[in-house]
Amino acid sequence: MKKILVVLCFLLVLTACGDNGKAEESKGEGSLKDVSIVLDWTPNTNHTGIYVAKEKGYFADQGLNVEIIMPGEAGSNQLVAAGTADFGVSYQEGVTEARVQDVPIVSIAAVIQHNTSGFASPKSKGINSLKDFEGKTYGGFGAPVEKAILSSLMKKAGADFSKVDIINMGNTDFFTAVKRDVDFAWIYYGWTGVEAELRGVELNMLYLTDYSKKLDYYTPLLITNENMISNNPETVKKFMAAVSKGYNFAIDNPEKSAEILINAVPEIDAELVKASQKWLSPKYKADAEQWGVQKLEVWENYADWMYNNDLLDKKLNSKEAFTNEFLPNNEEDES
CATH class of the missing domain: 3.40.190.10 (Periplasmic binding protein-like II)
Structure with missing residues (x-):
């Protein structure tokens, strides 16, 4: 299955990755490093942990100044692949399609453990x-x-x-x-x-x-590009430490985290956010050992299904499509 803009995005990656790496360089002692995350859709409870991490200073604690940006016509996969955004919110189908077409984006966390x-x-x-x-x-x-x-x-x-x-x-x-x-x-x-x-x-x-x-695939999930992983692994680790803490807060405090999202996005339907957050918070982690972890079996199962249903031109190398290496090793890593 061919996607419009994929080839263009890959070409953009070749020119943008170098700039992305430069943007990640430290700006000096005591200053915060500017990074960005692009959403997949308008703000909703899939994104609560990101807004919590920003509002409660978890990103700042890691030395990061995180800008949350809305997707344009290109979408989060394309923006992250091109280095226009450092991180993004995506979904397993999109990452799978991109990977088999050699677009170098990688999933670094599952926002929700099971397909809802x-x-x-x-x-x-x-x-x-x-x-x-x-x-x-x-x-x-x-x-x-x-x-x-x-x-x-x-x-x-x-x-x-x-x-x-x-x-x-x-x-x-x-x-x-x-x-x-x-x-x-x-x-x-x-x-x-x-x-x-x-x-x-x-x-x-x-x-x-x-x-x-x-x-039962991962939707949504968080992504970055291969350049970030290769050249700025500490930034990815710090980002994930903060965002993991944000989602764990949302798991334990659905009402408080809902208020944070409402305050950050005043135009959002407050009643819907509160009800949605109550329903969704237990499902972020569900039966996993920690928030964000991904399983090879889930990636292989869905990629095989897509290939067998003529949605992919070739089979996916699932092991390269995702990583758990940047998730906090334990609760202490998030503190």
């Missing part, structure tokens, strides 16, 4: 199983992976994917779309599902992980 996404529909639509997708309209965002997931899961369930009508929702939100011309859509329950609860909209939710272990 799935296909949602108002209960009034009567969609209780994959078979019920037949004759219904799916509202998507135009990515090839959507059709691959729908077709593979429906085939496994003995359902006919050709009977699903697919339209692109564009910028239309889920709640408007399902009232207008869509029967079901792919959502992250931690945000849109929680919003449905607040609106009093009852949903039928078919989680991807209920149907395939291979679809």
Whole structure:
């Protein structure tokens, strides 16, 4: 699967990496080093640990001045690959696609341990199983992976994917779309599902992980580029020490961390943030030994699934796509 801008981004990496390395040089004793992280979307509870680390001074404690920037048309993967941003928020599918096309970005932490996404529909639509997708309209965002997931899961369930009508929702939100011309859509329950609860909209939710272990991938995750890892490993280590502390604070203090995000992003829906944070905080770490850790099995499972569904031109070298080496070794490393 070919992606627009990938080749351009790779060329940008060749010219930008050197500048990126220079930007990371110390600015003098007692000063903070400027680094940046680009989000994958508008601020939400997937990003809370980053805002906590900034607000509570965890980045400053590590000698870093971290700028949080919004993604442009290029997206976080492209900006990090080009060295325009030092770190970014991404997702396993995007990193996998980039890596097989030789774009040198690397995942350095899983924000959430398990995939919390799935296909949602108002209960009034009567969609209780994959078979019920037949004759219904799916509202998507135009990515090839959507059709691959729908077709593979429906085939496994003995359902006919050709009977699903697919339209692109564009910028239309889920709640408007399902009232207008869509029967079901792919959502992250931690945000849109929680919003449905607040609106009093009852949903039928078919989680991807209920149907395939291979679809239990990391989304979202944190990334950097190979140049940062090679030339500025101490900066990556300090960044991860601070951001790990931020997410651990959010795990232990959902209400306080929600307030930090609300104060940092005044235009955000405060009620939704508080409810979403309560739902999501336990899921950051879940059953892992520590926040952020990634498993080779998860990377291999999803990469194999993508390759077998013609979403990759070649197989992924999973061992090079991620690393746990910059995670704090223990709680003392975060203090």
